[in-house]
Structure formats: structure tokens, C-alpha cells
Amino acid sequence: MGVATEGEDERVHRPLLDPAATAAAAPDLDTLDELVTHCRACPRLVRWREEVARVRRAAFREQVYWGRPVPGFGPADARIVVVGLAPAAHGANRTGRMFTGDRSGDVLYAALHEVGLASQPVAVSRDDGLELFGTRITAPVRCAPPENRPTPGERDNCRAWLARELELLRPNLRVVVVLGGFGWQAVLPVLHAAGWPVPTPRPRFGHGVHLTLPSAAGGRDLHVLGCYHVSQQNTFTGRLTPAMLQDLLREAARLAGIEAR
Template sequence: SDQRDLDAHVSVCRACPRLVEWREEVATTGRRASFRDQPYWGRPVPSFGDPDAEVLIVGLAPAANGANRTGRMFTGDRSGDWLYAALHRTGYANSPTATAAGDGLRLSGVRIIATVRCAPPANKPTPAEKATCAPWLDRELRFAEQRVRAILALGSIGWDAALGAARRLGWEVPVPKPRFGHGAEALLGAGDRRPVRLVGSYHVSQQNTFTGKLTEAMLDEVLTRL
């Protein structure tokens, strides 16, 4: 399928020198001690979930020892523990846990996509890296264009990436630019297609979940709204 073709192409992308170096360094000499005996993926991480999803979740980037290790979005890290538990509570995932590709986890109705597909140092991609990876997001959105009803942006980087992709696809984006916030919402596009709801959520990173900035109830609420 087109989606499988895209996944195969993205998985060998080497367009960002700094990220290629980092993803591979972490995967070889830089493995976390507890994962030292495991193979690491060490490549761009393709999107994951239902290929016919009406809801897209746009995250930030793979975690160095999470998706950069397991090769699957939000799999094998604390952020993913939070996200998949919530997706299970709200009926989008068949299991509350994600450990590795091949664990039987399936999503229905949602697909998870990264803004930047390679693990960045300190989880912080540069503006140039975000721009370089943007065409991959555009292609995901173009596949989904006829069916997508809502996009959940995890964090302001996902929010800005979704707005940028929407503009490049020729969807109508409100002016001035809608501001990101937890629970923020904007309507994108018009024409012959029903508008796409863009919904914001604080990112599921430990920085937010450990501090209580993002609670389970807050995450369930935005997921339920979709």
C-alpha cells in the first residue's frame, strides 16, 4: 500500500546529519545500561496504528531509549506508558501497555505520527530539522485527507507542525495563528471537505506527567472529545 511504501521510505531517511549521528550513537555505544543487551532500532520511526484512522496524533520525536530502541512510536518509555494507558481507557487501543513491536498492540481509529522521526539530543530538534522532516508529515496527512476528522497535537511542536502541514496542503488555517494550549481547539480546512478539528494536549512527557501538569483525567478528556 501507499502507507507501507511511505513507512519503508522514511525508515531509511538520512537527511538530518546531527540526528543521524545521535540516533546511531545512542543505538550503539550509547545504550542505556538496562537495555545494553538489546538491539536498538536506531533509525527514523514510522507512524503507527490504524491505517484508516480518522484521528491522527502528532507527537514530538522518538525518545532515545524508547522508540529509537523499539522502532515503534511511544513504545518502551514512560511517555508511551501514559499515552497507551489512556488510549486503552478511551477505547482506541487493545492493550494498556506497549513494550516492543510484536507485542500484539493494535490501535483502532487512531494513528500516531512524529513531527521529527529521529531521536534528537535532549528531545530538542532544531528548526531546520523540523523543516526537513515536515514533508513526511505532509505525506501522512495527504493519505489521510479524505477521512481525517481530528488531529490531536501533543505539545506545541506537534501543534505548529500540524498547522504547517495543513497550510502546505492548502487547508484553511485561521488567522491569526491559533494558540497552543491544553484543550485548545481550531478548525482547519473547508471547501468540499468537512473541517478537521485540531485539538491540543500537553505532551505526555515525564516533565508534565510527574509534575501533575498533565493528569490522566486531562488526557482522557481530550481523547474522549475526539
């Protein structure tokens, strides 16, 4: 699963161990998304995601798990990017689409639909007809990690995919919504390297934190919004309510120039 064989296209073979070189050469998002799915750069994550796909949860025993790295989801001209943490073992690692098939995704997509950024409030599979409007969802780590805890080295191995994704989105990108402290720590260095200088010391994460980063290349400013992660730990305890999430997404839409409900 996900292993390239002799004679396969070189674009598929190279990312197995060297995502940095391969991501940088991707000419567009469709190519990048395909390349992501073949990455095997982190042995621990490869073993875990494939073991989960083999054993499966009882409720999904009859389903065929995706069991590979998960690409971003959303249009190539997105003005808003939502950055999470990593695929859930029995969510995106099962369905192959970010935040699809788990309770965190239920909360996120319901809020996106409520404010007019998604075509429907539920996400159950890659072929359920869901569309995002002006919005793309991605993560700094593309494989499901044990206990939802990727290591710093795994995060760094994966950084090239996010860096190239943001670079390709740059012509239209206005707002980055970061879900949780891990994503915040991962995305700020990527933005800085991409030409949006981040202040030093780097601003601390918090719900509702709003950074405005001027483009060093003379382009548009980028708005970065912090949001508590849509994990069950936050949503079940009321730390993050649907109203809080919807308000923040409406603000993201306003900053991006998208009419929200």
C-alpha cells in the first residue's frame, strides 16, 4: 500500500524518502496532492497508519481504510486555509479526506456549512459530494500518529508538503485559521520562510489571536487567526462552542472578502 514499484512514474517514486525535494518540484496542487499520498518518509507513522488500516475499528470492520498520507482538501483558488494537526486514525486515515469521518470533523464541517463555506454540514467519505467554498483544509502532518502525537522530527519531515501547498495557494490566500497550539507552532515557521515575516519572539497561541503579517514580497497581507482545536476534549467540555467557532470563521470570511451567512 503506497509503495512504488520499478517502472512507476519518477514523481511517485521520489517522495517515498525525500518529501522536501519532491514537494518543491510539484507544479500545481493536483500534483502535490497525489505526491503526498505516496510519502513514506517517517517509518513510525507508516507502520502505525498501515496497522490501523489492517486491524480497523469494529464499527468500520467492513470498510477498506485509506491507510496513506492524507492530502489537503479544497479548491486551488482558496482564500482561506484551515490548518489542523494530523489525520485521525479512524477518521481521515480511514476515509482519505481531512477531518472526514470523525467527531472533530462533524463540528468543523457543521460550522463551515453554517457560515456558508461548505456545501453540507456532514462529511462521511471522499465521495459524499461535499464541496468547500473559498476554503481549503490541510495539516502540518499528513499521517495519523500514535496517540495523536507526532514527534518534532515527523513534523519537520512533513513541513515541505505544507510549505509548497501554501506557496501554490499564495496568489489568492488571505487568511490562515490555525486549529490548536501544535498547528500554530508548525505553521508560523513555514509562513515566515514563505515570505510573511513573523515577529520575534513568535506570538503565543490563543483562541481569537489575530496576526497580520505583511508580505516581504510586496503582495497582500496575510491574516493568521488562532482557534481552539475542534477535538472532543475541547468541544465536549465547552472550551470551544459551535458559536465560538462560527464567529471565528465568519471573521475569517470577512477578512478574506468572502460573503458569509
